[in-house]
Amino acid sequence: MDVLSFLRADHESVLGMIESLERGRGNSAAELDARRRLATGLVIASSRHEAVEEQFFWPEVRRTVPDGDELADRAIGQEDAAKRLLQQIENSEPGEPAFEQALTEVMSAIREHIEFEQSQVWPLFEKAESAQGREALGKKMEQAERAAPTRPHPNTPSGSVVQKTAGLAAAVLDKVRDAVTGRKDDQPPRPPRP
Incomplete structure:
Protein backbone atom coordinates (compact mmCIF):
# COMPACT_ATOMS: atom_id res chain seq x y z
CA MET A 1 0.00 0.00 0.00
CA ASP A 2 1.27 3.45 -0.86
CA VAL A 3 2.43 5.30 2.26
CA LEU A 4 0.30 8.34 1.49
CA SER A 5 -2.82 6.17 1.20
CA PHE A 6 -1.89 4.54 4.51
CA LEU A 7 -1.44 7.92 6.20
CA ARG A 8 -4.62 9.34 4.64
CA ALA A 9 -6.69 6.45 6.01
CA ASP A 10 -5.29 7.07 9.50
CA HIS A 11 -5.95 10.80 9.20
CA GLU A 12 -9.56 10.24 8.13
CA SER A 13 -10.11 7.84 11.02
CA VAL A 14 -8.70 10.30 13.55
CA LEU A 15 -10.72 13.18 12.10
CA GLY A 16 -13.85 11.04 12.42
CA MET A 17 -13.10 10.47 16.10
CA ILE A 18 -12.60 14.21 16.59
CA GLU A 19 -15.96 14.96 14.98
CA SER A 20 -17.66 12.43 17.28
CA LEU A 21 -15.96 13.95 20.32
CA GLU A 22 -17.08 17.44 19.32
CA ARG A 23 -20.70 16.26 19.11
CA GLY A 24 -20.68 14.28 22.37
CA ARG A 25 -20.38 16.83 25.15
CA GLY A 26 -23.17 15.67 27.45
CA ASN A 27 -22.80 15.28 31.23
CA SER A 28 -24.76 12.11 32.03
CA ALA A 29 -22.80 9.10 33.24
CA ALA A 30 -23.40 7.28 29.95
CA GLU A 31 -22.34 10.31 27.88
CA LEU A 32 -19.17 10.82 29.94
CA ASP A 33 -18.31 7.11 29.62
CA ALA A 34 -18.82 7.26 25.84
CA ARG A 35 -16.64 10.38 25.74
CA ARG A 36 -13.92 8.62 27.73
CA ARG A 37 -13.98 5.66 25.35
CA LEU A 38 -13.80 7.90 22.29
CA ALA A 39 -10.98 9.96 23.80
CA THR A 40 -9.08 6.77 24.66
CA GLY A 41 -9.54 5.61 21.07
CA LEU A 42 -8.15 8.94 19.87
CA VAL A 43 -5.15 8.59 22.18
CA ILE A 44 -4.48 5.05 20.98
CA ALA A 45 -4.86 5.85 17.27
CA SER A 46 -2.76 9.02 17.51
CA SER A 47 -0.04 7.31 19.54
CA ARG A 48 0.29 4.43 17.07
CA HIS A 49 0.22 6.76 14.09
CA GLU A 50 2.86 9.16 15.39
CA ALA A 51 5.15 6.33 16.49
CA VAL A 52 5.28 4.79 13.01
CA GLU A 53 5.68 8.18 11.37
CA GLU A 54 8.65 8.88 13.61
CA GLN A 55 10.13 5.44 12.91
CA PHE A 56 9.76 5.48 9.13
CA PHE A 57 8.08 8.46 7.44
CA TRP A 58 10.01 11.42 8.84
CA PRO A 59 13.41 9.78 8.24
CA GLU A 60 12.39 9.27 4.58
CA VAL A 61 11.22 12.87 4.32
CA ARG A 62 14.62 13.98 5.67
CA ARG A 63 16.40 11.73 3.18
CA THR A 64 14.43 12.49 0.02
CA VAL A 65 12.76 15.91 0.21
CA PRO A 66 14.57 19.21 -0.28
CA ASP A 67 14.43 20.97 3.11
CA GLY A 68 13.21 17.66 4.52
CA ASP A 69 15.00 18.23 7.82
CA GLU A 70 13.11 21.48 8.37
CA LEU A 71 9.76 19.90 7.46
CA ALA A 72 10.35 16.84 9.65
CA ASP A 73 11.52 18.97 12.58
CA ARG A 74 8.38 21.10 12.36
CA ALA A 75 6.13 18.05 12.15
CA ILE A 76 7.85 16.27 15.03
CA GLY A 77 7.56 19.44 17.12
CA GLN A 78 3.82 19.41 16.47
CA GLU A 79 3.64 15.72 17.35
CA ASP A 80 5.59 16.21 20.58
CA ALA A 81 3.21 18.99 21.67
CA ALA A 82 0.25 16.72 20.87
CA LYS A 83 1.76 13.87 22.92
CA ARG A 84 1.82 16.10 26.00
CA LEU A 85 -1.87 16.95 25.48
CA LEU A 86 -2.74 13.30 24.89
CA GLN A 87 -1.01 12.44 28.16
CA GLN A 88 -3.13 15.07 29.96
CA ILE A 89 -6.22 13.39 28.52
CA GLU A 90 -4.96 10.02 29.79
CA ASN A 91 -4.37 11.47 33.25
CA SER A 92 -7.80 13.06 33.69
CA GLU A 93 -11.49 12.23 33.38
CA PRO A 94 -14.16 13.51 30.98
CA GLY A 95 -15.93 16.53 32.39
CA GLU A 96 -12.87 17.64 34.37
CA PRO A 97 -11.47 21.00 33.22
CA ALA A 98 -8.00 19.51 32.54
CA PHE A 99 -9.50 16.80 30.31
CA GLU A 100 -11.76 19.15 28.37
CA GLN A 101 -9.03 21.77 27.89
CA ALA A 102 -6.47 19.21 26.70
CA LEU A 103 -9.03 17.57 24.41
CA THR A 104 -10.03 20.90 22.85
CA GLU A 105 -6.37 21.82 22.30
CA VAL A 106 -5.34 18.43 20.90
CA MET A 107 -8.23 18.35 18.45
CA SER A 108 -7.14 21.71 17.05
CA ALA A 109 -3.48 20.66 17.05
CA ILE A 110 -4.25 17.41 15.22
CA ARG A 111 -6.22 19.23 12.54
CA GLU A 112 -3.36 21.71 12.08
CA HIS A 113 -0.81 18.90 11.89
CA ILE A 114 -2.84 16.94 9.33
CA GLU A 115 -3.24 20.06 7.20
CA PHE A 116 0.52 20.71 7.36
CA GLU A 117 1.36 17.15 6.36
CA GLN A 118 -1.16 16.85 3.56
CA SER A 119 -0.73 20.27 2.00
CA GLN A 120 2.98 20.94 2.52
CA VAL A 121 4.84 17.67 3.06
CA TRP A 122 2.99 15.10 0.97
CA PRO A 123 3.20 16.90 -2.39
CA LEU A 124 6.96 17.29 -1.99
CA PHE A 125 7.39 13.72 -0.79
CA GLU A 126 5.33 12.36 -3.69
CA LYS A 127 7.61 14.17 -6.16
CA ALA A 128 10.80 13.08 -4.39
CA GLU A 129 10.02 9.39 -3.71
CA SER A 130 9.34 6.78 -6.38
CA ALA A 131 6.04 4.91 -6.50
CA GLN A 132 7.90 1.72 -5.53
CA GLY A 133 9.55 3.52 -2.60
CA ARG A 134 6.19 4.86 -1.41
CA GLU A 135 4.67 1.39 -1.71
CA ALA A 136 7.48 -0.27 0.26
CA LEU A 137 7.32 2.40 2.97
CA GLY A 138 3.56 2.00 3.28
CA LYS A 139 3.93 -1.76 3.80
CA LYS A 140 6.59 -1.23 6.49
CA MET A 141 4.43 1.30 8.30
CA GLU A 142 1.33 -0.88 8.13
CA GLN A 143 3.24 -3.76 9.73
CA ALA A 144 4.87 -1.52 12.33
CA GLU A 145 1.57 0.03 13.37
CA GLY A 159 13.99 9.95 16.89
CA SER A 160 13.70 6.97 14.57
CA VAL A 161 16.27 4.84 16.39
CA VAL A 162 14.72 5.50 19.79
CA GLN A 163 11.25 4.70 18.46
CA LYS A 164 12.49 1.44 16.92
CA THR A 165 14.08 0.34 20.21
CA ALA A 166 12.60 2.00 23.30
CA GLY A 167 9.34 2.52 21.43
CA LEU A 168 8.97 -1.22 20.89
CA ALA A 169 9.62 -1.90 24.57
CA VAL A 180 -4.85 -5.59 32.59
CA THR A 181 -6.89 -2.38 32.79
CA GLY A 182 -9.48 -3.28 30.15
CA ARG A 183 -8.32 -0.37 28.01
CA LYS A 184 -7.85 -2.73 25.07
CA ASP A 185 -11.65 -2.73 24.77
CA ASP A 186 -11.43 0.96 23.80
CA GLN A 187 -9.17 0.27 20.82
CA PRO A 188 -10.49 2.12 17.79
CA PRO A 189 -11.20 0.00 14.72
CA ARG A 190 -8.36 -0.11 12.23
CA PRO A 191 -9.01 2.27 9.34
CA PRO A 192 -9.99 0.53 6.12
CA ARG A 193 -7.01 0.31 3.81
CA PRO A 194 -7.38 0.72 0.04
Missing part, protein backbone atom coordinates in the same frame (compact mmCIF):
# COMPACT_ATOMS: atom_id res chain seq x y z
CA ARG A 146 0.35 -3.32 14.72
CA ALA A 147 3.22 -3.35 17.21
CA ALA A 148 3.28 0.40 17.95
CA PRO A 149 2.75 1.96 21.39
CA THR A 150 -0.85 2.70 22.36
CA ARG A 151 0.05 5.52 24.75
CA PRO A 152 1.68 8.89 24.00
CA HIS A 153 5.00 8.64 25.95
CA PRO A 154 5.76 12.39 25.79
CA ASN A 155 9.11 11.96 27.58
CA THR A 156 10.49 9.48 25.05
CA PRO A 157 12.67 11.14 22.39
CA SER A 158 11.05 11.19 18.95
CA ALA A 170 7.05 0.76 25.48
CA ALA A 171 4.57 -0.84 23.08
CA VAL A 172 4.88 -4.21 24.81
CA LEU A 173 4.29 -2.59 28.20
CA ASP A 174 1.37 -0.59 26.79
CA LYS A 175 -0.30 -3.72 25.51
CA VAL A 176 0.12 -5.48 28.87
CA ARG A 177 -1.28 -2.44 30.70
CA ASP A 178 -4.15 -2.25 28.19
CA ALA A 179 -5.04 -5.91 28.80
Whole structure:
Protein backbone atom coordinates (compact mmCIF):
# COMPACT_ATOMS: atom_id res chain seq x y z
CA MET A 1 0.00 0.00 0.00
CA ASP A 2 1.27 3.45 -0.86
CA VAL A 3 2.43 5.30 2.26
CA LEU A 4 0.30 8.34 1.49
CA SER A 5 -2.82 6.17 1.20
CA PHE A 6 -1.89 4.54 4.51
CA LEU A 7 -1.44 7.92 6.20
CA ARG A 8 -4.62 9.34 4.64
CA ALA A 9 -6.69 6.45 6.01
CA ASP A 10 -5.29 7.07 9.50
CA HIS A 11 -5.95 10.80 9.20
CA GLU A 12 -9.56 10.24 8.13
CA SER A 13 -10.11 7.84 11.02
CA VAL A 14 -8.70 10.30 13.55
CA LEU A 15 -10.72 13.18 12.10
CA GLY A 16 -13.85 11.04 12.42
CA MET A 17 -13.10 10.47 16.10
CA ILE A 18 -12.60 14.21 16.59
CA GLU A 19 -15.96 14.96 14.98
CA SER A 20 -17.66 12.43 17.28
CA LEU A 21 -15.96 13.95 20.32
CA GLU A 22 -17.08 17.44 19.32
CA ARG A 23 -20.70 16.26 19.11
CA GLY A 24 -20.68 14.28 22.37
CA ARG A 25 -20.38 16.83 25.15
CA GLY A 26 -23.17 15.67 27.45
CA ASN A 27 -22.80 15.28 31.23
CA SER A 28 -24.76 12.11 32.03
CA ALA A 29 -22.80 9.10 33.24
CA ALA A 30 -23.40 7.28 29.95
CA GLU A 31 -22.34 10.31 27.88
CA LEU A 32 -19.17 10.82 29.94
CA ASP A 33 -18.31 7.11 29.62
CA ALA A 34 -18.82 7.26 25.84
CA ARG A 35 -16.64 10.38 25.74
CA ARG A 36 -13.92 8.62 27.73
CA ARG A 37 -13.98 5.66 25.35
CA LEU A 38 -13.80 7.90 22.29
CA ALA A 39 -10.98 9.96 23.80
CA THR A 40 -9.08 6.77 24.66
CA GLY A 41 -9.54 5.61 21.07
CA LEU A 42 -8.15 8.94 19.87
CA VAL A 43 -5.15 8.59 22.18
CA ILE A 44 -4.48 5.05 20.98
CA ALA A 45 -4.86 5.85 17.27
CA SER A 46 -2.76 9.02 17.51
CA SER A 47 -0.04 7.31 19.54
CA ARG A 48 0.29 4.43 17.07
CA HIS A 49 0.22 6.76 14.09
CA GLU A 50 2.86 9.16 15.39
CA ALA A 51 5.15 6.33 16.49
CA VAL A 52 5.28 4.79 13.01
CA GLU A 53 5.68 8.18 11.37
CA GLU A 54 8.65 8.88 13.61
CA GLN A 55 10.13 5.44 12.91
CA PHE A 56 9.76 5.48 9.13
CA PHE A 57 8.08 8.46 7.44
CA TRP A 58 10.01 11.42 8.84
CA PRO A 59 13.41 9.78 8.24
CA GLU A 60 12.39 9.27 4.58
CA VAL A 61 11.22 12.87 4.32
CA ARG A 62 14.62 13.98 5.67
CA ARG A 63 16.40 11.73 3.18
CA THR A 64 14.43 12.49 0.02
CA VAL A 65 12.76 15.91 0.21
CA PRO A 66 14.57 19.21 -0.28
CA ASP A 67 14.43 20.97 3.11
CA GLY A 68 13.21 17.66 4.52
CA ASP A 69 15.00 18.23 7.82
CA GLU A 70 13.11 21.48 8.37
CA LEU A 71 9.76 19.90 7.46
CA ALA A 72 10.35 16.84 9.65
CA ASP A 73 11.52 18.97 12.58
CA ARG A 74 8.38 21.10 12.36
CA ALA A 75 6.13 18.05 12.15
CA ILE A 76 7.85 16.27 15.03
CA GLY A 77 7.56 19.44 17.12
CA GLN A 78 3.82 19.41 16.47
CA GLU A 79 3.64 15.72 17.35
CA ASP A 80 5.59 16.21 20.58
CA ALA A 81 3.21 18.99 21.67
CA ALA A 82 0.25 16.72 20.87
CA LYS A 83 1.76 13.87 22.92
CA ARG A 84 1.82 16.10 26.00
CA LEU A 85 -1.87 16.95 25.48
CA LEU A 86 -2.74 13.30 24.89
CA GLN A 87 -1.01 12.44 28.16
CA GLN A 88 -3.13 15.07 29.96
CA ILE A 89 -6.22 13.39 28.52
CA GLU A 90 -4.96 10.02 29.79
CA ASN A 91 -4.37 11.47 33.25
CA SER A 92 -7.80 13.06 33.69
CA GLU A 93 -11.49 12.23 33.38
CA PRO A 94 -14.16 13.51 30.98
CA GLY A 95 -15.93 16.53 32.39
CA GLU A 96 -12.87 17.64 34.37
CA PRO A 97 -11.47 21.00 33.22
CA ALA A 98 -8.00 19.51 32.54
CA PHE A 99 -9.50 16.80 30.31
CA GLU A 100 -11.76 19.15 28.37
CA GLN A 101 -9.03 21.77 27.89
CA ALA A 102 -6.47 19.21 26.70
CA LEU A 103 -9.03 17.57 24.41
CA THR A 104 -10.03 20.90 22.85
CA GLU A 105 -6.37 21.82 22.30
CA VAL A 106 -5.34 18.43 20.90
CA MET A 107 -8.23 18.35 18.45
CA SER A 108 -7.14 21.71 17.05
CA ALA A 109 -3.48 20.66 17.05
CA ILE A 110 -4.25 17.41 15.22
CA ARG A 111 -6.22 19.23 12.54
CA GLU A 112 -3.36 21.71 12.08
CA HIS A 113 -0.81 18.90 11.89
CA ILE A 114 -2.84 16.94 9.33
CA GLU A 115 -3.24 20.06 7.20
CA PHE A 116 0.52 20.71 7.36
CA GLU A 117 1.36 17.15 6.36
CA GLN A 118 -1.16 16.85 3.56
CA SER A 119 -0.73 20.27 2.00
CA GLN A 120 2.98 20.94 2.52
CA VAL A 121 4.84 17.67 3.06
CA TRP A 122 2.99 15.10 0.97
CA PRO A 123 3.20 16.90 -2.39
CA LEU A 124 6.96 17.29 -1.99
CA PHE A 125 7.39 13.72 -0.79
CA GLU A 126 5.33 12.36 -3.69
CA LYS A 127 7.61 14.17 -6.16
CA ALA A 128 10.80 13.08 -4.39
CA GLU A 129 10.02 9.39 -3.71
CA SER A 130 9.34 6.78 -6.38
CA ALA A 131 6.04 4.91 -6.50
CA GLN A 132 7.90 1.72 -5.53
CA GLY A 133 9.55 3.52 -2.60
CA ARG A 134 6.19 4.86 -1.41
CA GLU A 135 4.67 1.39 -1.71
CA ALA A 136 7.48 -0.27 0.26
CA LEU A 137 7.32 2.40 2.97
CA GLY A 138 3.56 2.00 3.28
CA LYS A 139 3.93 -1.76 3.80
CA LYS A 140 6.59 -1.23 6.49
CA MET A 141 4.43 1.30 8.30
CA GLU A 142 1.33 -0.88 8.13
CA GLN A 143 3.24 -3.76 9.73
CA ALA A 144 4.87 -1.52 12.33
CA GLU A 145 1.57 0.03 13.37
CA ARG A 146 0.35 -3.32 14.72
CA ALA A 147 3.22 -3.35 17.21
CA ALA A 148 3.28 0.40 17.95
CA PRO A 149 2.75 1.96 21.39
CA THR A 150 -0.85 2.70 22.36
CA ARG A 151 0.05 5.52 24.75
CA PRO A 152 1.68 8.89 24.00
CA HIS A 153 5.00 8.64 25.95
CA PRO A 154 5.76 12.39 25.79
CA ASN A 155 9.11 11.96 27.58
CA THR A 156 10.49 9.48 25.05
CA PRO A 157 12.67 11.14 22.39
CA SER A 158 11.05 11.19 18.95
CA GLY A 159 13.99 9.95 16.89
CA SER A 160 13.70 6.97 14.57
CA VAL A 161 16.27 4.84 16.39
CA VAL A 162 14.72 5.50 19.79
CA GLN A 163 11.25 4.70 18.46
CA LYS A 164 12.49 1.44 16.92
CA THR A 165 14.08 0.34 20.21
CA ALA A 166 12.60 2.00 23.30
CA GLY A 167 9.34 2.52 21.43
CA LEU A 168 8.97 -1.22 20.89
CA ALA A 169 9.62 -1.90 24.57
CA ALA A 170 7.05 0.76 25.48
CA ALA A 171 4.57 -0.84 23.08
CA VAL A 172 4.88 -4.21 24.81
CA LEU A 173 4.29 -2.59 28.20
CA ASP A 174 1.37 -0.59 26.79
CA LYS A 175 -0.30 -3.72 25.51
CA VAL A 176 0.12 -5.48 28.87
CA ARG A 177 -1.28 -2.44 30.70
CA ASP A 178 -4.15 -2.25 28.19
CA ALA A 179 -5.04 -5.91 28.80
CA VAL A 180 -4.85 -5.59 32.59
CA THR A 181 -6.89 -2.38 32.79
CA GLY A 182 -9.48 -3.28 30.15
CA ARG A 183 -8.32 -0.37 28.01
CA LYS A 184 -7.85 -2.73 25.07
CA ASP A 185 -11.65 -2.73 24.77
CA ASP A 186 -11.43 0.96 23.80
CA GLN A 187 -9.17 0.27 20.82
CA PRO A 188 -10.49 2.12 17.79
CA PRO A 189 -11.20 0.00 14.72
CA ARG A 190 -8.36 -0.11 12.23
CA PRO A 191 -9.01 2.27 9.34
CA PRO A 192 -9.99 0.53 6.12
CA ARG A 193 -7.01 0.31 3.81
CA PRO A 194 -7.38 0.72 0.04
